[in-house]
Amino acid sequence: MRRLRMGMIGGGPGSFIGPVHRIAAELDREIELVAGAFSSDPQRSRRAGMDYRIDPARAYTDVAAMLDGERAREDGIDFVAIVTPNHHHLPAARAALAAGLPVMSDKPATATYEEALELARLVRASGLPYGLTHTYSGYPLVREARARVVAGALGKVRKVVVEYPQGWLAGAASGKQAEWRVDPARSGEGGCIGDIGTHAFQLAEFITGLKVTELFADLGVVGAGRVLDDDCSVLLRFDNGARGVLxxxxxxxxxLNGLRIRVYGDKGGLRWRQERPNTLAIDTIDGRTEIVHASGAGLGPDARARTRTPPGHPEGYLEAFANLYRDFAAILRGEAAPLLPGIDTGVRGMAFIATAVAASRNGSGWVKLDI
Amino acid sequence: MRRLRMGMIGGGPGSFIGPVHRIAAELDREIELVAGAFSSDPQRSRRAGMDYRIDPARAYTDVAAMLDGERAREDGIDFVAIVTPNHHHLPAARAALAAGLPVMSDKPATATYEEALELARLVRASGLPYGLTHTYSGYPLVREARARVVAGALGKVRKVVVEYPQGWLAGAASGKQAEWRVDPARSGEGGCIGDIGTHAFQLAEFITGLKVTELFADLGVVGAGRVLDDDCSVLLRFDNGARGVLxxxxxxxxxLNGLRIRVYGDKGGLRWRQERPNTLAIDTIDGRTEIVHASGAGLGPDARARTRTPPGHPEGYLEAFANLYRDFAAILRGEAAPLLPGIDTGVRGMAFIATAVAASRNGSGWVKLDI
Amino acid sequence: MRRLRMGMIGGGPGSFIGPVHRIAAELDREIELVAGAFSSDPQRSRRAGMDYRIDPARAYTDVAAMLDGERAREDGIDFVAIVTPNHHHLPAARAALAAGLPVMSDKPATATYEEALELARLVRASGLPYGLTHTYSGYPLVREARARVVAGALGKVRKVVVEYPQGWLAGAASGKQAEWRVDPARSGEGGCIGDIGTHAFQLAEFITGLKVTELFADLGVVGAGRVLDDDCSVLLRFDNGARGVLxxxxxxxxxLNGLRIRVYGDKGGLRWRQERPNTLAIDTIDGRTEIVHASGAGLGPDARARTRTPPGHPEGYLEAFANLYRDFAAILRGEAAPLLPGIDTGVRGMAFIATAVAASRNGSGWVKLDI
Amino acid sequence: MRRLRMGMIGGGPGSFIGPVHRIAAELDREIELVAGAFSSDPQRSRRAGMDYRIDPARAYTDVAAMLDGERAREDGIDFVAIVTPNHHHLPAARAALAAGLPVMSDKPATATYEEALELARLVRASGLPYGLTHTYSGYPLVREARARVVAGALGKVRKVVVEYPQGWLAGAASGKQAEWRVDPARSGEGGCIGDIGTHAFQLAEFITGLKVTELFADLGVVGAGRVLDDDCSVLLRFDNGARGVLxxxxxxxxxLNGLRIRVYGDKGGLRWRQERPNTLAIDTIDGRTEIVHASGAGLGPDARARTRTPPGHPEGYLEAFANLYRDFAAILRGEAAPLLPGIDTGVRGMAFIATAVAASRNGSGWVKLDI
Known part of the structure; x- marks a missing residue:
């Protein structure tokens, strides 16, 4: 079986997430990066191509050129990975789909909710695979958590607390990573709520299998001179009546990157944190606490299949990310990978951002998450 | 210097908090329990007197009898400790103050905000010392946290997250401890918000030196057949503009008893959790993390004075509680102990409960904490 | 039931362990400190009496005076607590036993193994209770660990690793606590091995119910100008063939005070550390890890009876120490408390010190622990 | 710059370490796996080639065939990676060196000390690069630990405690991974001491920059029916006089895979554990504790250059392993990478095994580590 060929959109010099996608895609050797429209600046795109060690002829300066160039090759790309700032997500995906190529996109799906609806139409019309890299749902013990909750191990879910604290924008937002995130033209209407709040939102829905139906949002703008939110508190209601805090x-x-989640049902609770991803704590109402180990005993098939080393050999962020690409490759091969976030997740995430931003701005109290 | 003599109100057989007050009061040998109106049931009060190993003649069945009996003795009590369910707090305190006795009371101060206002008038009119056992502010590293925040170590405080998760009422509320807490006649209008929410509220104001001015509350009633809240999410604004989550x-x-707090300023942050109370993490905006040890190096005078053993010898809940009695004893001796929570803290706590309950009930959005 | 009356030997101003014994003895209100031969310096003994808030007439300057003075009182002491440096342990205990008084002694039992044998003869001849405060065996979860190991939860014990790291003598040994510990005239022939090595030794035998039969010792003298060991590595064999490391x-x-122990059998393992004493980890050979909580579910009667607060309310060093006094009080009342360390434990501890010191000095390889 | 081409020796179906080498080598895209002598069984070698997704024509059944086949190609391999059981290490390395190819070898270097001496002669005679994958020295914070110790941050090193606990051979040694490890014909004379003891030994020397000069060993054979050690306690002396425990x-x-190390000098100490590799604790003699974060502030250049994501994004075992391949690639490009373990480390490791095994067998007390 040959490796699938990936063309990257974005990910030029200084990109954090570009190299992450490259490593993740290639980790299991099912995929290889062969081309990219890394930057509109020819010199920067060439430089990126060299850094990635691809054929210099395949380092393009725009998406159309890459799609054309690759279509002309026998060994042209099989799909694109979109790793740009948010405002490029829709045009990049639209072009790829139009060229008949599946899309693996960084999150959030688009810059606005309206764009997400358009993208959803395009994806559905194309019939092509579309994946959204909500990294944290690739962790083996997140898969295990979901499996246990869905199987009823906690009983009826009554409360979810999901937190995503970071501190890196506490001071001035300087540097490539920070600058576009605080710029509404590139980031969209959400700042922190879009950048990491959507991860927390997706994680809560992913693990519980529930849907948020209503929310109250308090989005703060703390950093001097900013216009986008950088500090968000959101209260949630789920479709089964459960309460949530995000x-x-x-x-x-x-x-640092302190994503963590706690889910409580009427029979048990669970606790997981991204910074120590290889253990999952399960509490039962009779007062017992069990520590579940990544790659260890008692895991379900999904978690078991998503580690590469025995217990005690820490796997982390890159391996979790690679698990999403493993799912995506499976889909491209025609297999099922139902837990890979797709366009529906993307639309929900954009609805979450739009609703939270509007609700906070209007001081409108509890608001339906209509979607 | 003789030991101060304490008379307990409440704390009969099966009480959790009565023995805690006894141990805490006596730990530093400045105070001794000599009398009590432990229960209105004579047999139960006698039984409690035996359990506490006090003179059987000093185990009374009502507050008035204790106050009269002790006034008649040369070695009568110097103050009362109130450890009853909430609805008895005001009458017990009123009687003690009327008898000229200082009061150390369990929290919350009273059953309702109106009662708290009355109690505040009585305390002020009496000129007598009044202490409120917000236990967690007695921990040495909580004192250290406050000292550092107030001294500006974190810069301007911008965000506070205080959490108090417990699970013991996830199932049926059975047993002496649970039953009165879910009964509005004995607990007041707040359930969880009064029982532990007030601790979290007090801790946040204590460490930051800030005051909450506004809140949004979502109080849930989850346990079957309950009328009082058992699951609370409250968003806060402080008087310096900082945001908070409680x-x-x-x-x-x-x-279990997972009280924890994180405070973030524009120069640093701190993290403390009650279940591992002997370390305090301090982060600075330059990316450094320091772990401060109870009884260890670099502590200010307040924290230093509130441990009894060298670093590495865990001190816990009882010792923290004892630190409050140490402060109270100092006040009775005429010394200053400005950090012991008093009636003002009590009134603020009751205002917090009343405001949160009303706000949640009315779905009234953000509400001023008027006090 | 009246409180038992304790007379303290040692524990003058600046003592660490004197106040610890006082707090521990009184915590459950079964015992009260009423007298003491705190110091041979009259002014210092008086000062200590004031600090402890006892009757000034009962602050004596030597043991004989205290024993005489107390014998003459109707409310004289019921037992003595010995909290001096090691070289006073034997004479103090001898005098107390001769006066017909039970003894609660700090560890190690004596300054030398020969003294321990003499003390054992005296204790047996007297028929009086004798307790040794190996603090750490008073922790509830240490009791639970022992109960589970003895009941076979781990299968046959095959390996024990017990560690007691401290750092406070890394620099100069200055101050009252340090000075006598590095002085063979007051400490005996063992330095670190006697001061804390014996705790580790006792803990290993206590939890496993096994006896050390052989050892290899490497005792280092690291601090400048010292003559006693301050850094000890000892390999062990137990009577069932298990290996150990101390x-x-x-x-x-x-x-800080990093005592910790791990025990491994052919069916399971356990891990406990003093600095986080309220959890105990149990691993089973099928790959499961359970966290047991102090005061929580699933505990045996011994652990259950040795906490004073619900789960999540940290109890620590003082409470563990108090559990030993609770056992001692039970013995004085004629009840059984078989897990309180006594003179046999004391003799074993001194044999351990003497054997380790000799073995290390001679480079004699593996040596029998003959006793 | 083209990618370096790697040929693997060993790593057939069921191998744990083969895929690890493949992922690690390719993670930074400087190297790619293109060929392998995965198994002497043609079907198994072909199967492995398919699993690795390499050209089927380059899945060989013996080392000679691979070396010949690759030499004949324009795009032939640049080096070999040896991932077989230990007894194949020497012949595989010998053949590769004879063919003029650099060698990256799994540890230990060979099956016996004599073989290691021979291999050292061959490596030196060839002038070719030779790397040894002592994984744990590839962790960024291990590099940081070494940099700080060597720079004197701890003062003079006085004590090292390195532990490597695992439990996976507590029961029967079944399965491909276990079986060869307990078989002296394939593993060599050391069991646990060779498999993981050498990692601990290397880590201690790596971080401290010191050399072990003497040791005392107690190697146990615990599992039923085994002949090789599975439980090892070794006391150490270093060339500066420091004591050690391994x-x-x-x-x-x-x-699980609990490798951890603590190093103490006269000015400070440090603590690191493999299962939580992204923090390093530094203690100073003035009582301060600092937590250093992987990818965080205050790191030296070596640690800084060996992470791929920002702080809080856990990197683990595979990334540490990849750091060794990054060093190896640098060497192949003619750059310096002095911290990559090489043949000298290999010889020391084999001397350690041989000395420990002999010392334990003979009960010969302290033994020089002569090398």
Whole structure:
């Protein structure tokens, strides 16, 4: 079986997420990066091509050129990975789909909710695979958590607390990573709520199998001179009546990438945190606490299939990301990978951003998440 | 210097908090329990007197009898400790103050905000010392946290997250401790928000030195057949503009007594959790993390004075509680102990409960905390 | 039931362990400190009496005076607590036993193994209760660990690793606590091995119910100008053939009071550490990990009876110490408390010190622990 | 710059370490796996080639065939990676060196000390690069630990405690991974001491920059029917006089891959554990504790260059392994990578095994590590 060929859109010099997609895609050797429209600046795109060690002829300066160039080759790309700032997501995906290529996109799906609806129409019309890299749902123990909750191990879910604290924007937003995130023209109407709040939102729905139906949002703009939110508190209601709390912040000094989630049902609870991803705590109402180990005993098939080393050998962010690409490759091969986030997740995420931003701005109290 | 003599109101057989007050009061040998109106049931009060190993003649069945009996003795009590369910707090305190006795009271101060206002008038009119046992502000590293925040170590405070998860009321509320807490006649209008939410509220104001001015509340009633809240999410605004999140729940299966707080300023952050109370993490905006140890190096005078053993010898809940009695004893001796929570804290706590309950009931959005 | 009356030997101003014994003895209100031979310096003994808030007439300057003075009182002491440096343990205990008084002694039992044998003869001849405060065996979860191991939860024990790292003597040994510990005239022939190595030794035998039969010792003298060991590595064999490792050091910079133990059998393993004493990890050979909580579900009667607060309310060093006094009080009342360390434990501890010191000095390889 | 081409020796179906080498080598895209002598069984080698997705024509059944076949190609391999059981290490390396190819070898270097000496002669005679994958020295914070110790941050090193507990051989040694490890014909004379003890030994020397000069060993054979050690306790002396303790076990039920190290000097100490590799604790003699974060502030250049994501994005075992391949690739490009373990480390590791095994067998007390 040959490796699938990936063309990257975005990911030029200084990109954080471009190399992450490259490593993740290639980790299991099912996919290889062969081409890219890394930057509209020819010199920067060439430089990126060299950094990625691809054929210099396949480092393009725009998406159309890449799609044309690759279509002309026998060994042309099989799909695109979109790793640009948010405002390029829709045009890039539209072009790829039009060229008949599946899309693996960084999150959020688009820059606005309206764009997401358009993208959803395009994806459905194309019949092509579309994946959205909500990284954290690729962690083996997140898969295990979901499997257990859905199987009823916690009983009826009554409460979800999901938090995503970061501190890296507590001071000035300088540097390539920070600058576009605080710029509404490139980021969309959500700041922190879009950048990491959507991860928390997706994780909560992913693990519980529930849908948020209503929310109350308090989005703060703390950093001097900013216009987009950087500190978000959102209260949630789920479709089974459960309550939820979603906290995301980028001004909490000292917090690194502290995504964590706790889910409580009427029979049990669970706790997981991204910074120590290889254990999952399960509590039962009779007062017992069990620690589940990644790659260890008692795991379901999904978690078991998503580690590469025995217990005690830490796997982390890149491996979780690679698990999403593993799912995507399976889909491209015609297999099922129902847990890979797709366009529906993308639309829900954009609805979440839009609703939270509007609700916070209007001080309108509880608002339906209509979708 | 003789030991101060304490008379307890409440704390009969099966009480959790009565023995805690006894141990805490006596730990530093400045105070001794000598009398009590432990129960209105004579047999139960006698039984409690035996359990506490006090003179059987000093185990009374009502407050008035204790106050009269003790006034008649040369070695009569110097103050009362109130450890009853909430609805008895005001009458017990009123009687003690009327008898000229200082009061150390369990929290919350009273059953309702109106009662708290009355109690505040009585305390002020009496000129007598009044202490409120917000236990967690007695921990040495909580004192250290406050000292550092107030001294500006974090810069301007911008965000506070305080959480108090418990799980012991996830199932049926059975047993002496649970029953009165879910009964509005004995607990007041707040359930979880009064029982533990007030601790979280007090801790946040204590450490930051800020005051909450506005809140949004979502109080849930989750346990079957309950009328009082058992799951609370409250968003806060402080008087310096900082945002806050206060979560308290008693239905989060597996959570024990998980009070924890994180405070973030524009220069640093701190993290503390009650279940591992002997370390305090301090983060600075330059990316450094320091772990401060109870009884260890670099502590200010307040924290230093509130441990009894060298670093590495865990001190816990009882020692923290004892630190409040140490402060109270100092006040009785005429010394200053400005950090002991008093009636003002009590009134603020009751205002918090009343405001949160009303706000949640009315779905009234953001509400001022008027006090 | 009246409180038992304790007379303290040692524990003058600046003592760490004197106040610890006082707090521990009184915590459950079964015992009260009423007298003491705190110091041979009259002014210091008086000062200590004031600090402890006892009757000034009962602050004596020597043991004989205290024993005489107390014998003459109707409310004289019921037992003595010995909290002096090691070289006073035997004479103090001898005098107390001769006066017909039970003894609760700090560890190690004596300054030398020969003294321990003499003390054992005296204790047996007297028929009086004798307790040895190996603090750490008073922790509820240490009791639970022992109960589970003895009941076979781990299968046949095959390996024990017990460590006691401290760092407070990494620099100069200055201050009252340090000075006598590095002085063979007051400490005996063992330094670190006697001060904390014996705790580790006792803990290993206590939890496993096994006896050490052979050892190899490497005792280092690291601090400048010292003559006694301050860094100890000892390999062990137990009477069932199990291997063991015992590490104790007082020069490991940054270590506080890091006693910890791991026990492995052919069916399971357990892990406990003193600095986080309220959880116990149990691993089973099928790959499962359970966290047991102090005061929580699934505990045996011994652990259950040795906490004073619900789960999540940290109890620590003082409460563990108090559990030993609770056992001692039970014995004085004529009840059984078989797990309180006594003179046999004391003799074994001194044999351990003497054997380790000799073995290390001679480079004699593996040596029998003959006793 | 083209990618370096790797030929693998070993790593057939069921191999744990073969895929690890493949992922690690390719992670930074400087190397790609293109050929392999995966198994002497043609069907199994072909199967492995398919699993790795390489050209079927380049899945060979013996080393000679691979070396010949690749030499004949324009795009032939640039180096070999040896991932077989230990007894194949020397012949495989010998053949590769004879063919003029650099070698990256799994540890230990060979099956016996004599073989290691021979291999050292061959490597030196060839002038070719030789790397040894002591994985754990590839962790960024291990590099940081070494940099700080060597720069004197801890003062003079006085004590090292390195532990490597595992539990996976507590029961029967079944399965491909277990079987060859307990077989002296394939593993060599050391069991646990060779498999993981050498990692611990290398880590201790790597971080401290010191050399072990003497040791005392107690190697146990615990598992039923075994002939090789599975539980090892070794006491160490370093060339600066420091003491050390090295514990390695494969029968400690519940331990996963618990490698950890603590180093103490006269000015500070440090603590690191493989299962939580992204933090490093630094203690100073003035009582301060600092937590250093992988990819965070205050790191030296070596650690900084060996992470791929921002702080809070866990990197683990595979990324550490990849750091060794990054060093190896640098060497192949003619750059310096002095911290990559090489043949000298290999010889020292084999001397350690041989000395420990002999010392333990003879009960010969302290033994020089002569090399």
């Amino acid at each position: 906290l995301a912040s980028q001004i909490e000094v000292g917090e | 979560l308290a729940s008693q239905i989060e299966v597996g959570e | 590490l104790a050091s007082q020069i490991e910079v940054g270590e | 514990l390695a076990s494969q029968i400690e039920v519940g331990e």
